[in-house]
């Protein structure tokens with residue numbers, strides 16, 4: 289099953305609920321390794337990145353099992369220290385396990401992290417944060433090695449705002465000796481949720497959600513139990529589905545408070561929404577305004593993960609739109625496939641210029657990364673005729689049931705083959 293076939297052209301209706309957040313679940317899974325016992329993540333998304341992280345934890349000796357969407361992680365015997373490249377090359381967020389392995393075992397070896405091909409994705413900030421805490425890090429061939437006598441708190445100033453490096457430093461610092469002050473932290477909701485989860489385990493953290501996080505190391509952490517928050521990027525993707533088909537839909541449990549910058553752009557396009565006691569009524573019928581300059585930024589700015597879905601929507605809005613991608617070097621990969629469907633998009637470096645409003649026609653297109661793949665699904669449900677999207681595996685990394693969800697919203701013909 290690596291293709292999604294879609295016959296588009298009809299409007300959507302009805303309601304769907306949002307899965308657990310991939311980018312919160314993954315660091316929470318890594319954090320569970322800091323406790324030598326059982327932790328539970330409720331409402332965990334059953335997506336391939338979570339299964340990959342589960343495979344890594346099992347490789348380290350953890351025992352894991354599911355009860356519907358509740359993931360149980362027993363890390364009592366998880367004392368191995370090496371993560372094979374087979375796993376790490378599949379998923380960027382595996383890199384945050386190095387800090388956890390150092391905190392738990394005083395040593396660790398991980399394969400270089402892979403993940404989406406959306407840019408260079410170096411790990412220098414991760415390595416410098418761990419070195420600041422007293423780890424000795426060496427790089428060789430396909431692996432990064434770390435060891436330490438014990439991790440000691442320190443002042444860490446991250447050279448660039450990085451979600452993963454912020455998570456890495458937090459995970460390594462929570463059981464280190466002494467206090468850590470982490471500056472220039474990322475403020476994404478997934479940082480907040482990781483800290484909330486760690487605090488239920490007994491961690492002493494202040495300032496999460498701001499650019500300075502203070503951590504007092506504690507001797508050990510107890511087991512955590514927490515519900516994974518709903519996925520803001522999946523919710524934003526489905527709002528784009530309503531916008532691109534000019535439809536009205538309802539989204540249950542959308543984390544509206546985490547989507548402010550995105551909803552601002554959606555309204556500028558002409559989109560409407562109403563928060564009706566936890567249900568988000570979305571009305572994309574009046575979407576018609578191009579966006580003259582949209583720039584992706586670190587949270588609370590416009591999220592880079594919704595750049596490709598919005599690119600697809602702007603391709604259907606008559607007029608000149610412009611997107612600047614400021615976070616990753618190569619995140620307009622879906623543009624060339626959208627052009628094959630009839631979109632008029634010109635990409636030059638960090639800028640995409642869209643001459644919107646040309647009709648989209650179904651054809652064979654290729655997804656080669658997660659959010660670009662989601663953008664192709666959105667274009668396909670709006671296009672006339674049938675679209676076949678190869679590389680569906682990339683989409684499954686982050687969307688648990690995008691076909692079922694869009695079918696439930698009335699998309700006539702959408703199936704995975």
Ligand code: EPZ
Nearest residue numbers: 311381409410411412413414450451452453593615616658
């Ligand atoms: C996280 O990736 C997310 N992944 C990404 O979501 C998201 O796009 C990104 O944050 C930005 O919000 C997960 O949470 C698993 P960064 P991450 O470190 O942590 C540079 C998705 O689609 N950088 O915040 O890898 C980096 O190159 C994925 O769900 C360094 O220079 O992103 C980028 O330009 C895609 N050195 C910038 O920082 C480093 O050591 C921000 O990257 C680390 C990062």
